[in-house]
Amino acid sequence: MAREKWRSGLGFVLAAAGSAVGLGNLWGFAYRASQGGGAAFLLLYLLVVLVVCLPVLVAEMVLGRSTGSSALIAPEKAAGKNWSLMGWLFVIAPLGIGSYYAVLMGWTADTLLHSIFFGLPSDINEAEAFFGSISSGSSVLLGQLVSLFLTAVVVSAGVRGGIERLTKWCMPILFALLIILAIWAATLSGTWEGYRTFLLKWDSSQFFNPTNIRNAFTQAFFSLSLGIGIMISYASYLDRKNKLPKEAIGVASLDTAVGLLAGMITFPIVISFGLKEAVSESTVGALFISLPTGLGSLGFTGRIVAILFFSLAYIAAITSSISLLEVPVSSMMERLGWTRYKAVFVASSLLFLLGLPSALNLNILGKMDSVFGGVLLILGGFLLSIFLGWIVPSRFDQDLDGSNSNLRLRKYLKFMLRWVSPPVIAFGLIVSVIDLAKNWSS
Numbered sequence: 001m002a003r004e005k006w007r008s009g010l011g012f013v014l015a016a017a018g019s020a021v022g023l024g025n026l027w028g029f030a031y032r033a034s035q036g037g038g039a040a041f042l043l044l045y046l047l048v049v050l051v052v053c054l055p056v057l058v059a060e061m062v063l064g065r066s067t068g069s070s071a072l073i074a075p076e077k078a079a080g081k082n083w084s085l086m087g088w089l090f091v092i093a094p095l096g097i098g099s100y101y102a103v104l105m106g107w108t109a110d111t112l113l114h115s116i117f118f119g120l121p122s123d124i125n126e127a128e129a130f131f132g133s134i135s136s137g138s139s140v141l142l143g144q145l146v147s148l149f150l151t152a153v154v155v156s157a158g159v160r161g162g163i164e165r166l167t168k169w170c171m172p173i174l175f176a177l178l179i180i181l182a183i184w185a186a187t188l189s190g191t192w193e194g195y196r197t198f199l200l201k202w203d204s205s206q207f208f209n210p211t212n213i214r215n216a217f218t219q220a221f222f223s224l225s226l227g228i229g230i231m232i233s234y235a236s237y238l239d240r241k242n243k244l245p246k247e248a249i250g251v252a253s254l255d256t257a258v259g260l261l262a263g264m265i266t267f268p269i270v271i272s273f274g275l276k277e278a279v280s281e282s283t284v285g286a287l288f289i290s291l292p293t294g295l296g297s298l299g300f301t302g303r304i305v306a307i308l309f310f311s312l313a314y315i316a317a318i319t320s321s322i323s324l325l326e327v328p329v330s331s332m333m334e335r336l337g338w339t340r341y342k343a344v345f346v347a348s349s350l351l352f353l354l355g356l357p358s359a360l361n362l363n364i365l366g367k368m369d370s371v372f373g374g375v376l377l378i379l380g381g382f383l384l385s386i387f388l389g390w391i392v393p394s395r396f397d398q399d400l401d402g403s404n405s406n407l408r409l410r411k412y413l414k415f416m417l418r419w420v421s422p423p424v425i426a427f428g429l430i431v432s433v434i435d436l437a438k439n440w441s442s
């Protein structure tokens, strides 16, 4: 059976950007940026994206396009059986993330529906009670199940008919909503204070704070969906004609812009409505409590804003969760010869079961996020930089030769991939593992 191809280069960019832009940009950026890093967090995050992640993003796409294989098979196809373990990492990590991602999507959907049909909480106690109700019992399972079902429907319709079609519609809507909300947030009383408190506060000691370093690395890799086979899978449906480095730059820029814009929405709200304490708890859950509470005090306008914001979040989330499902699905299809339907059914059932512990226990969700959504992605990024920079470097040149791309840009990327990414990512990985171990044992 011939492998599917994207209808157009733009379709690929939008799908990859759709994967990148997700709850990580909306919730993840906000809660990591609120952990005290301030401008040092922002600067480190931007540096990691620009200097380390961009070359790895191109490398991951090259591996997918040049092998035309799923994430499980691509490494061994490129460098032999010894590398098959890397393929397994690329399947296990998306399964891990996908499992709790569906739970977060469920919370988002519940909050959206509640804002539409019942309105917003009037104070923080009411909001906490509401969050307690959506994050436990049967409603959390229902939210998770429905979100997985919708994801499965899109993925079973295939690369063109499902993934490309959905993201083509969703991404423009998402940008429109984001810009409307950022403009609205700029009119609030606490706007500048919000930016200053969370994004611009200068404290150079934060550059050496291990938690801040871990946050910056995690945010960069997670937000770009990098290092875990998503970009391999998506690029494996890509034509040789497409100019890869350029398209990767497009994806990274869109994703980073959305992260920053989202911060420009959440932080003014948090400050304008005096919710700094609630957010400083720095868990994802805190945002589900503080945002609706803040907006609740604005009456009807607040309700409209909440509906727009949570719709935005859900749209962003589904274009990411389809990419998380596509990785195991394409791998099962290739390795086991299954049909797409069968693979979708098996993989999404697996995601549901793996997600149950996270659905029932917030603590476990946090731990899953730190391991699968943090350390493993950084490890994957490190392996990719070694793999394409040192093990099969000619693949990088050959693949990009065919796409007629800018030679200087390619030389720069290759240099960074070989000499800069590996040591810098190794440093980020070591700091992150140690910091995480410390956090867990304390």
Ligand code: PHE
Pocket (backbone or CB within 6 Å): 019, 020, 021, 022, 023, 024, 025, 097, 222, 223, 224, 225, 226, 228, 230, 320, 321, 323, 324
């Ligand atoms: N990048 C997505 C987000 O920001 C999440 C994600 C991570 C999706 C890793 C796929 C792989 O929410």
